[in-house]
Amino acid sequence: MNEPAELDPVDLRILSALQNNARLLNKELAATVGVAPSTCLDRVNRLRESGVVTGYGVDVDPAKLGRPLQAFLYIRVQPHRSALVDPFVEHVLGQPETRGLWHLTGADDFMVHVATEDAHSLQRLVLDAFTAREEVTRVRTNLIFQHWAGRPLLPPETGTG
Amino acid sequence: MNEPAELDPVDLRILSALQNNARLLNKELAATVGVAPSTCLDRVNRLRESGVVTGYGVDVDPAKLGRPLQAFLYIRVQPHRSALVDPFVEHVLGQPETRGLWHLTGADDFMVHVATEDAHSLQRLVLDAFTAREEVTRVRTNLIFQHWAGRPLLPPETGTG
DNA sequence: AATGAAAGTTATTGTTC
DNA sequence: GAACAATAACTTTCATT
Numbered sequence: 001m002n003e004p005a006e007l008d009p010v011d012l013r014i015l016s017a018l019q020n021n022a023r024l025l026n027k028e029l030a031a032t033v034g035v036a037p038s039t040c041l042d043r044v045n046r047l048r049e050s051g052v053v054t055g056y057g058v059d060v061d062p063a064k065l066g067r068p069l070q071a072f073l074y075i076r077v078q079p080h081r082s083a084l085v086d087p088f089v090e091h092v093l094g095q096p097e098t099r100g101l102w103h104l105t106g107a108d109d110f111m112v113h114v115a116t117e118d119a120h121s122l123q124r125l126v127l128d129a130f131t132a133r134e135e136v137t138r139v140r141t142n143l144i145f146q147h148w149a150g151r152p153l154l155p156p157e158t159g160t161g
Numbered sequence: 162m163n164e165p166a167e168l169d170p171v172d173l174r175i176l177s178a179l180q181n182n183a184r185l186l187n188k189e190l191a192a193t194v195g196v197a198p199s200t201c202l203d204r205v206n207r208l209r210e211s212g213v214v215t216g217y218g219v220d221v222d223p224a225k226l227g228r229p230l231q232a233f234l235y236i237r238v239q240p241h242r243s244a245l246v247d248p249f250v251e252h253v254l255g256q257p258e259t260r261g262l263w264h265l266t267g268a269d270d271f272m273v274h275v276a277t278e279d280a281h282s283l284q285r286l287v288l289d290a291f292t293a294r295e296e297v298t299r300v301r302t303n304l305i306f307q308h309w310a311g312r313p314l315l316p317p318e319t320g321t322g
Numbered sequence: 323a324a325t326g327a328a329a330g331t332t333a334t335t336g337t338t339c
Numbered sequence: 340g341a342a343c344a345a346t347a348a349c350t351t352t353c354a355t356t
Contacts, residue, residue, distance in 0.1 A: 002224050002225070002229070003225075004224070004225055004226065004227035005225045005226075007226075015219075015221065015226075018219045019218060019219055019221065021216070021217060022183065022184075022217040022218050022219045023183075023217040025331090025332070025333090026332075026333065026334095027331085027332065027333085035341075035342090036341065036342050036343075037332085037333080037334090037342095038333095038334075038335085038341080038342070038343080039340080039341050039342070041333070041334070042340085042341085050225065051222055051225050052221060052222060052225040052226065053219050053220070053221055053222075054220045054221065054222050055182070055219070055220040056182060056183040056184040056217065056218070056219055056220070057180060057183050057217070057218050057219075057220060058176075058179045058180055058183045058214050058216070058217055058218075059214070059215045059216040059217070059218060060176065060180065060213060060214055060215065060314055061212055061213060061214075061215050062314060063163050063165070064163070064164075064165055064166045064211065064212050064213040065165065065166075065168075065176075065213065065314060065315065065316045066165040066316040066317055067314065067316070067317065068163070072263075072265065072272070089309060092309075093309055093311060093312065094312075096312070096314075096315065096317070096318075098311040098312070099311040099314060100308065100309070100310060100311050101308070101309040101311070102233075102305055102306075102307070102308050102309075103305070103306040103307040103308075104233065104303040104304065104305060104306065105303050105304040105306065106301075106303040108303075111233070113311070115314060116317075117317045121317065140267075142265040142266050142267040142269075143265065143266040144263055144264070144265060145263075145264040145265065145266065146263070146264040147261065147262070147263050147264075148250060148253075148254055148261070148262040148263075149261060150254060150259040150260040150261050150262070150274070151254065151255075151257070151259070153221055153223060153226060153228065153257075153260060153276060154226065154257065155226045155227040155228070156227055156228065156257070156277075156278045156282070157257075186348095186349070186350090187349075187350065187351090188348090188349065188350085196324075196325090197324065197325050197326075198349090198350080198351090199324080199325070199326080199350095199351075199352080199353095200323080200324050200325070202350070202351070203323085203324085
């Protein structure tokens with residue numbers, strides 16, 4: 001189920017093109033990768049069915065939504081049992097400022113990506129939604145100056161192909 | 162240019178629906194938010210023209226691409242002038258393992274999200290692509306156990322609407 | 323600014339190679 | 340597995356309210 005999918009050069013070109021612009025028309029995508037539209041549609045459907053493509057999303061500008069200040073919060077959680085972690089995860093995902101949550105190795109168990117209106121609302125979020133909770137023993141805050149998206153993600157070079 | 166956009170309840174419902182599934186047909190999206198397809202198309206175009214929606218992307222499963230091990234690298238960079246930072250950024254974005262890069266406040270200047278084949282290739286990436294560079298003075302590595310996506314991002318509550 | 327209908331394109335299917 | 344041709348569906352425009 002979670003084994004790597006077998007992907008030929010056409011699949012890789014499709015994945016690369018779609019990660020650059022998921023709104024390409026199937027007709028345009030087919031021309032870009034060099035196959036017929038029906039073939040291209042077949043490949044894209046297979047990429048979804050095989051779980052390589054898990055979904056489609058829009059990129060929004062948080063500043064345009066009135067949330068120009070973004071930050072990462074690094075959260076240390078006390079007992080660290082599932083019974084306590086699950087409600088914590090739900091609580092974090094329930095905050096309207098939350099853009100993403102990661103469970104990490106290391107001293108800081110969780111990392112939260114948040115987008116806020118200003119420094120004051122960020123402070124209020126940290127104090128009320130995180131520090132105030134019993135299982136949270138420490139919150140570290142790093143503001144985001146700038147973000148760059150990575151190139152399209154492709155499989156590692158296999159050497160032989 | 163970077164002021165928040167003025168968004169009415171229809172815009173907010175569109176943004177919410179599209180962030181859940183950007184592949185909704187315009188017809189379906191219109192029905193979901195309760196307006197005519199032509200009106201809906203108009204709204205979506207305006208959201209793009211105003212810069213609220215910046216692009217469309219596919220979500221891929223890194224494990225299915227043969228990159229099941231993901232990590233965040235926290236990088237301390239020495240002199241920290243633009244003349245040295247720009248080549249560093251280009252270098253990081255040029256790595257096929259890089260999924261994202263952030264410039265942060267705090268002691269660790271940069272955070273890199275990477276997806277690798279296994280622990281060995283992660284080690285090789287850290288040593289060859291980061292530690293080996295002159296401007297890099299320290300690299301901290303945290304593996305990712307699990308990731309949760311946030312809910313659709315919407316503007317802060319304004320109180321009056 | 324939103325609607326409804328008409329025209330133009332596209333997605334999608336079935337068939338053949 | 341890929342390409343072609345035909346149908347069904349959608350997107351997009353425009354005149355109207």
